[in-house]
Amino acid sequence: MKNILITGGAGFIGSHVVRLFVTKYPDYNIVNLDKLTYAGNLANLKDVENRPNYTFVKADIADLDLMRSIIRDHRIDGIIHLAAESHVDRSIRDPFTFARTNVMGTLSLLQAAKEYWESLPEGFNGKLFYHISTDEVYGALQLNRPDGVEAPFSTRASSERELAFGTDFFTEATAYNPHSPYSASKASSDHFVRAYHDTYGLPTIVTNCSNNYGPYQFPEKLIPLFINNIRQRKPLPVYGRGENVRDWLFVEDHARAIDLIFHRGKVADTYNIGGFNEWKNIDLIKVIIKTVDRLLGNPDGYSLDLITYVTDRPGHDMRYAIDSRKLQSELGWEPSLQFEEGIEKTVRWYLANEQWVNNVTSGDYRRYYEEMYSNR
Ligand code: NAD
Ligand code: TYD
Numbered sequence: 001m002k003n004i005l006i007t008g009g010a011g012f013i014g015s016h017v018v019r020l021f022v023t024k025y026p027d028y029n030i031v032n033l034d035k036l037t038y039a040g041n042l043a044n045l046k047d048v049e050n051r052p053n054y055t056f057v058k059a060d061i062a063d064l065d066l067m068r069s070i071i072r073d074h075r076i077d078g079i080i081h082l083a084a085e086s087h088v089d090r091s092i093r094d095p096f097t098f099a100r101t102n103v104m105g106t107l108s109l110l111q112a113a114k115e116y117w118e119s120l121p122e123g124f125n126g127k128l129f130y131h132i133s134t135d136e137v138y139g140a141l142q143l144n145r146p147d148g149v150e151a152p153f154s155t156r157a158s159s160e161r162e163l164a165f166g167t168d169f170f171t172e173a174t175a176y177n178p179h180s181p182y183s184a185s186k187a188s189s190d191h192f193v194r195a196y197h198d199t200y201g202l203p204t205i206v207t208n209c210s211n212n213y214g215p216y217q218f219p220e221k222l223i224p225l226f227i228n229n230i231r232q233r234k235p236l237p238v239y240g241r242g243e244n245v246r247d248w249l250f251v252e253d254h255a256r257a258i259d260l261i262f263h264r265g266k267v268a269d270t271y272n273i274g275g276f277n278e279w280k281n282i283d284l285i286k287v288i289i290k291t292v293d294r295l296l297g298n299p300d301g302y303s304l305d306l307i308t309y310v311t312d313r314p315g316h317d318m319r320y321a322i323d324s325r326k327l328q329s330e331l332g333w334e335p336s337l338q339f340e341e342g343i344e345k346t347v348r349w350y351l352a353n354e355q356w357v358n359n360v361t362s363g364d365y366r367r368y369y370e371e372m373y374s375n376r
Contacts, residue, residue, distance in 0.1 A: 001077040008083030010040035016255040061105035067112035095181035102185035137187040138170040139177030140317035169323035210274035214251035215349040230292040240312030242282030245319035250342035253335040274322025275335035
């Protein structure tokens with residue numbers, strides 16, 4: 001494969017995947033296709049935008065005709081599909097946008113890839129449609145272990161021990177049971193991807209990853225929002241009692257898994273991606289507060305008073321936890337960073353990039369780049 005289309009490459013995870021592929025594979029042509037919604041920012045890729053093997057195309061994945069022409073014009077061999085509406089709270093307010101992009105957009109991309117590849121002499125041979133999805137499609141796990149010991153399990157090492165206790169984890173065989181409009185739209189798109197394999201023989205792979213964190217995440221998501229609010233001495237809105245559990249993975253480890261699976265994954269297969277790193281929200285928030293206070297030179301505990309318990313998110317899933325042993329044993333992937341290192345890196349990045357945060361949240365920044373590209 002030479003010509004790779006990465007959708008959603010101006011977003012959080014997509015920008016890390018684009019950077020990795022552009023720098024690691026100088027022989028590939030990387031086409032980054034992105035609509036540049038509020039979540040997409042070309043500044044996330046400033047360091048690679050002038051590389052000869054990188055092209056940016058502004059487009060909406062739900063535009064079927066446009067997908068057909070882009071895939072044909074760039075003679076695309078492989079697709080890594082990350083473009084999506086990604087924030088649960090937004091999906092609760094505006095489910096239609098999520099259905100349009102995540103469901104209809106994915107379907108348009110599948111159809112356009114199928115038509116183009118079918119028209120080639122080699123057909124589907126050597127082609128791949130790789131769909132990036134979330135663990136949220138599986139629904140919610142119980143907070144407490146069957147043996148009554150309280151969650152969370154909080155470190156990778158102890159979570160691995162939890163497996164021995166038979167605690168619930170999402171595996172690749174877990175039945176889909178999405179609850180939010182976001183996870184329902186992602187579940188639907190996953191089903192369409194598998195349907196295109198089963199019905200038409202399209203070579204596909206689906207991966208379902210746990211919560212990501214790291215640089216360039218839009219500051220509406222928990223970790224960057226809270227770092228930013230602590231810096232500005234603003235309240236930290238904790239949903240419900242802060243007892244929900246999420247399983248956190250550093251974004252560059254997700255990008256490395258995507259690289260590995262894109263090149264060595266089995267067609268038609270599914271892989272769960274996660275680092276056995278569960279945290280109860282309130283415990284994670286205290287780690288963030290401690291780290292930000294330390295790096296800002298505040299006394300320990302200084303920002304704890306910013307914690308503000310607010311009305312819970314409707315339908316708030318209690319716990320996510322990924323069993324990624326299949327990926328680890330079949331392809332040899334494992335996360336490179338301990339959580340404490342990942343959080344330290346992330347907090348340092350946000351504190352050093354205050355201007356990025358101000359730009360993406362003001363909207364000026366996006367308009368500036370859109371103008372720049374429309375004049376090219
Ligand atoms: P993000 O919101 O940061 O980025 C999404 C990108 O998609 C943006 O650049 C946006 O402009 C683009 N986009 C949105 N609608 C589009 C459309 N109609 N056409 C073209 N581009 C469009 O999201 P993210 O957190 O980087 O997530 C990327 C993918 O990974 C998503 O599919 C998401 O479901 C999945 N995922 C995310 C997480 C996580 O924790 N963030 C975890 C597992 C899986
Ligand atoms: P989020 O980053 O939105 O990811 P997701 O909902 O996809 O897991 O939220 C992570 C957890 O943090 C989730 O349990 C909801 C909670 N949360 C808050 O308590 N307050 C907030 O302001 C946000 C954005 C999230």
